[in-house]
Amino acid sequence: MKKPIVLLLSAIMAATLITGCGKKDTPKEDTTKNETGNEQTENTKNDGGKKTLTVTTWDNDTTPQFSATIKAFEDAHPDVKVEVIDTSADEYNNKLTVMLAAESKDPDVIWVKDMGSLLSMASKKQLLELDEFIAKDNVDLSVYSGAAEQLQVEGKSYSLPYRSDWYVLYYNKDLFDKAGVEYPSNDMTWAEYEELARKVTFGEGSDKVYGTHNHTWQALVTNWAVQDGKNTVVAKDYSYLKPYYEQAVRMQKDGIIQDYATLKTANIHYSSVFKNQQVAMMPMGTWFIGTMMQSQTSGETDFNWGFATIPHPEGVAAGSTVGALTPIAIGANTDVPDLAWEFVKFAASAENSKTLAENGILSGIQSEESFDIIASAEFFPSECKDALKYTNYVFDRPLDENIDEVRTVLDEEHDLIMIGEYTIDEGIKELQERVAEIKGY
Amino acid sequence: MKTNKSIGRIILYILLIAASILMLIPFYWMVISSLKLNKDVFSIPMKWIPDAFHFENYQIIWKKLPLLDFFKNTTKLTVITTIIQLFTSCFAAYGFAKMKFAGRNLIFLIYVTTIAVPWQVYMVPQFTMMSRFGLTNSHLGLILLQSFSAFGVFLIRQFYISIPEELCEAARIDGLSEYGIFAKIVFPLGKSAMATLVIFTFVNVWNDFMGPLIYLDSTNLKTIQLGIRMFISQYGADYAWVMAASVCSLIPVVIIFIFCQRYFVEGVAASGIKG
């Protein structure tokens, strides 16, 4: 009985020795930190030293959207250390689901990736209610121009709006000049947009310039169908999607946009298509402004670009757009609720909004001032400042408890329509049936 | 007769070379992609020979990713896990293959069938449990999770079964204890099986992504695959860099394989069974 255990022990010892050797040149304290990272965090929380606050982020290294706020907060609160748990964007929600299910003390502050997960976390009681904090500190929710109320779940606030993004129409000025066509205006219908796209499609073979670009997201067709605010993507009757799918399929057939199947199989990222000057226009979210500015700064691209307000359906006022909010919330099991609230309040404040604007990010508070700050940045196409303004804003997806499931179905049917396996009518019919199955209509 | 044989040999060679090329195409593509400009990686039609070689891609990823730390962490996890798994699996396999005890078949059946439960199903309860033990966000937790696989036991058992029973019986008559038989006879005979398990475990732990994703929070604990996935998520369009990082992550696994594969050439005569 003893022998195998002795053998096992010696095996483990051998293993530790081997890795011990591999680590020779790293300082000793580094190793111990590795092993006990968790406990140390909790210790510092208890003793009188620096207080620690844990926040969750995604893709933290490439965008300043979180790091700018974290840095500003640490500067303002020298006694607080903010620990970041960073995950890739694709897996962020999954990791959060597992962490929150374990009900551990961390994370304290959560940036919520989409409104669907806000709803599910709130209904699972994984987020702290903020109404008391808001009342106590007299936080004025009107600065968010209605966004804070839109984020409420069953009349309660679980989050504050941190970022706001909406769709605009990017264009490549050089390609428009080459084609001798006037730049897109801030007031176009979708029909006029298609007309324009046909005019700026030119060239052959590998030099071909496509008039516009539809990335593979289902949102880039369905968004325009919900732009008038009459329908949402969770519906009993999806016939309202038909004209928009007809347009997308027509443009694909006529070679105005790149072939969906090719984009999908070659895994082509929309930013490379635009940066490589293969398309003259591209509807995309405001987050791409920062990407383009960065690319111009680094010298990766050097063509002239700009953006216009997103086109609108016939009969809808110019400047109506579609977008989404990024809320910030507090984990229900946090051991430092007051500090976490301090951070959330700071992150969503008007003051921080300016810091974000300096980094090319549109916060939950939009003011003339923050637009001015963004527009004055280097490499921002300054004459496009007006295109940042919108008159009406609808969410790309409704706060619905089944939204993620419905989106899976939308994605699948979108796929089938765009590769030509289904006609539009077949796709819409199956979509309707499957959503009815989920929603129990 | 002789010419027949050499013609056969030539055909065999041609077949093997053709098949090898087919097998290696994606790897070739990875390497040339890692030497292209980001925007040229997915150019259509595919370019099999790039116009220029951009070795600076490797410098860039070296700067952007703490590759050295990732390598250290991954090596630590992989080596310890592989060793523990190898030893515990061999013990258990001997028990299951060569010993008779009450409940043996039932326990073994449970082992094998749990292999079939996808991790995604029990990920949440497992994480909750580990979190109560305080083992999340540490390498120890990950090592413990991956060290006791039913697969390893199953694999080694299949090999031990085919070791002739007479060999063990003879040793028992000579007065060797079961531990002695295991240590002196069965264990040394299982070298090629162990090499198979080492390769399997090594590749799996090295390439594991979901485990580290769920269990590791701090950047200084993260592994190479996790690092690459985070890199892909952030530089999704920069495919040349992604490929350069993938090529880097592959090298240690290739070395392990080349080292292990010599255990497949010795054959029975060399390892000592003579019937």
Next chain:
Amino acid sequence: MTSKQKRKIKNNLVGYSFILPNLIGYTIFIFLPVCFSLILSVMEWDGSRNPMVFVGLENFKRLINDSTFRISFINTLKYAVFTVPITVVASLLLAVLLNKKIKGIAVFRTSFFFPYIASLVAVGAVWNMLFQPEYGPINNLLRAIGIANPPRWVVSTKWAMMAVIIVSIWKFMGYYMIVYLAALQGISPALYEAASIDGANGWRKLRYITIPLLTPTTFFVMMMLTIQCFKVFDLIYVMTGGGPGRSTNVLVNFIYNSAFVKFDFGYASAAAIVLFVIVLVVTLIQFKGEKKFVKYM
């Protein structure tokens, strides 16, 4: 207590002592969580502190009426039915070919093993390029040999699963080749020498010596492949993401979406039970078969 009983107890103890180091770790870290999640199959739970509710067989009833479950079940079967036999035959043949003393054997073995270690992300990307319907090399080749309308592979609901199967075989046969190679080391060369003296050709040696002696390994390979096929997820995730539509959606996709998109952990567990039962049946058949065929025991 008779000495026979004593011996039996001692034997039991020695037996347990061998499996104990593995059994303890395995029970705590794998078996308990698995049991817990299997119990969930009769519960309704959203993965939070909201209470679990006992719902009996409700989750299973829902599965029967769920069109996505039906589709993913059939897709998984289709995938397994093609992948398992082809991989077994291919890896066995490769192992026999590469068990020779020929020049450059290490290079060949390494190249066949390569797909197994190459990162899935790269593999998925390159195969999708190869399968590209208009410009991809595979369809160019097919057109060159006179097939006017080659399949549209990953962008066709009919052919996407076939594309996944091809890549799976390509990727995994290298590993099972290694398993077979290891097993071939256990066959005494004397047997082949004796057969040669009796005038047996290569095919007869394969048929009457190699294949029968490899039976335990073949059982193992078939077993592992079956399990692996029913658990397939990553490869499909990087190649097609379950699409187009639901044409490559498999059971684990379904389980994963139930747990992480719908937060319906009970439902996910119920689907896992279905998978578990299939594998249990296959395992029992394998056990029976092994007893019948393996001559060494």
